[in-house]
Amino acid sequence: MKMSKLSHVLSSGAIAAVGLYVAYVSYTQQPADAFLFPRLISTVFVALALWTFGKAVMGLSKTGEGVSAASLRRMLPGLVVSCIYVFWAAKSLGFYTATAIAFFVLLSIYDPKPHTEVKSWGKRVIITAGFIAVMYGLFALLLKVYTPREIFF
C-alpha cells in the first residue's frame, strides 16, 4: 500500500511543526549555554523536517505505507483499551487488577476463537489467570518491585 499525498503532507507537516517549536524554544530560552547543543540539533531537525515537508507538498515523498482505514478500525479498540490501562487504570485500580482486566479484554477482542463458545471464554480466563500469576511471581516475588496497589490489587 502506498501513502496518499495528503497523508505525507499531514505527517511531515506535524513533524516540521514540532521541529520549528523545538528550534524556537532552543533559540529563545536562557541560559544560552544550556541550549547550545539543542540549538545545533534543532537546526538540523528543522532543516530535515522542512525538506521532508517540501518533498511531500511537491508529491515527491515515496516511503511509508501509512495506516489504512481498515487497519485503523482493527487496531483502535486495542489502542483505546491499552491507553486506558496505561494512563489511568494501572495507577487507579492497581497494577495487577488493571493488567488482568486489560489482558482479558484484549484477548476477548482479538482472539480468533468464536465468542459464542463457553470453552473459549474458559480458556481466556485461564490464560489471563496464568499470566497474572507469572507476572506476580516475576515482579512481586522475584524482583520485589512494589507496584501501585490502589483501590484493588
Place this chain on the structure above:
Amino acid sequence: MEFIYYFGEVFTPISFGLLLIGTIGGLILGATPGLSPTMAVALLIPFTFQLEPAQGLILLGAAYTSTVAGGAVSAILLKIPGAPANIATTLDGHTMAQQGRGAEALQLSFLASLVGGLFGVFLLIFLSPLLSKAALAFGPSELFWLAILGVTIIGSLDSNSVVKGLLSGAIGMWLATIGFDDIMGAQRFIFHPALGGGINIIAALIGLFAIPQVITMFAKGRISVDAEIIKIEKHSILDAIREISRRTRALSIGTAVGSIIGLIPGVGGQIAGLVAYDQSKKFSREGHKFGTGHSEGVIAAESANNAMVGPSLVPLLTLSIPGSPTAAVLLGGLLIHGIFPGSDLFENNPEVAWTFIDSMLIGQVLMAIFGLYIASFAARVARVPQSVMAAIVLGLAVFGSYSVQSSMGDVYVMATLGIGMYFLERFGFSAAPLVLGLILGPIAEANFIQGSMIANATDGKLPYFFTGNLNVVLIAIVVLSIAYSAWMELRTRNTTPQAGASS
C-alpha cells in the same frame, strides 16, 4: 589471551543458570514471529537490575545470540521467519522440511549458527582490545564526531529514505536533551512532570521496540496462525556434521559475509543472511539447486546471521558506539549498572567485559545443543495467537518500564514513545536511528560541550572540531555514508519505474 582467565566466571552456578535461561528463553522468543531479538533483549533488561553487571550482561548476551538462531525454527518448520535475519533461511529450510528433511535443516541451521557465531565472537575477542587501544587517541572532538557518525550511518543505511533516517536520528538526539541540563541545571523541554528527570533510556527502548509491534498485532485483527507445523523426523547429528563439513564453501562465505557486515554499523542480520545466500548461490557448483531444499542455502544464511552478532558489538565495547539497535539496547543494559563502555572498559572492568564475551562463546555451544532439542516446542510456541502475544508483550512492557525506577512517569513515557513510533514507522521513519540518537545524544553533547570549552581556550571551535586527521576521517565517513545512501536511493527510484514498465 586475557579472555581465557575469565572462563571460570561463566561457570559459577548463578552465571551458568542465567546463561541457560537466556539461551533457552531466547530460542523460544526467537522462534516467535513478531518478537524481534532487539525487543526480546529490551524486555529482559528490567530482570537484570538486581544482578551483578556481568550476570546481567550474560543474560542479555545469551538472549541476543539465541533469538537470532531461534528465528530459524519457525522459518524452517512454519515458513514464518522468527526475525528479519531469518528470511533467507525460509527459502531452502522450509522446502527441506516439506521434503521430510526438517530435522536435517534444523541441525544444519544450528551447526552453521554455531560455527558462524563462534567465529564472530572470536573476532570480537581479538578486535576489541586492538580497537580500544586505538580509541585512546580519541579526544572530545573525535568522540563527538564518532557519536554523530553512529547516528548518521544507521540513519542513512537503515532507512528507505536517507532524509527520514537522518531526521529520525535528529528526533532521537532532541529527545535526549529533555530534562535538566547537566552543567547549568537549566530545564529543557520539560512539558510534563514525568519528564523532569529526562527520558529514561530503558523505558524508551521498551516503548520504541515493543509497543509498535503490539499495535501491529492489533492492526492485523482477529487472525489465527494457520501455518501447519511440519513434524520433525529423526536424523543423525553425525550425518548433519558430515554434511556441513562437505559444505565448507557455503559455511565460509556465510561466516565471512556475516562477520564483515556485523562490523558495519547499521547493517543488520537480514542483509547478512540474504547477501550470504546470494553469494553462496553464485559461488556454488550446485547454484541451480538453491531454493529447492538445498542444504547450502540454510548453511550460508544461518552462519551469516549469527556471525554478525559478535562483530556488531565491537564498536559498542571499544568506542561506546552501538553498531546496531540490539547493541544499543545492550548499551542501555550496561549504563544502568554504571558501566560505560569505551577505551578503558577492558582496563577498568575486565571481569565484566571478558566474562560477558566468554559467556557468548559458551552460549553459542548451548544454543546449538538446546536448539535441536527444543525446536518442536519452540515451533508450537510460535503458533500462539497474536492476541495472546500482544497482550503478553503489553503487560511485560508496562511492568518492565515501571520497575526501572518505580515511576509511573516512565510507563507514560514508554507508552507515548511507543505509540508515536508506530505511526512514525508507518510514515517511513525508522526506530533504529531514533534509538541511536537517544543513546548517543548525551555522549555527543557532553563531548561537544567539553570540546567547546577546550576550543574557547585554544584556537576556536572551527579549527578544533574540523581539523586533525581523526576528525577529518570521521567527517569524511559521515559525508560518504550519507552520499552513498542518497545515491543508492536515487538509483533505486530511477530503476524501479523502469522495472515496473518492462514487466
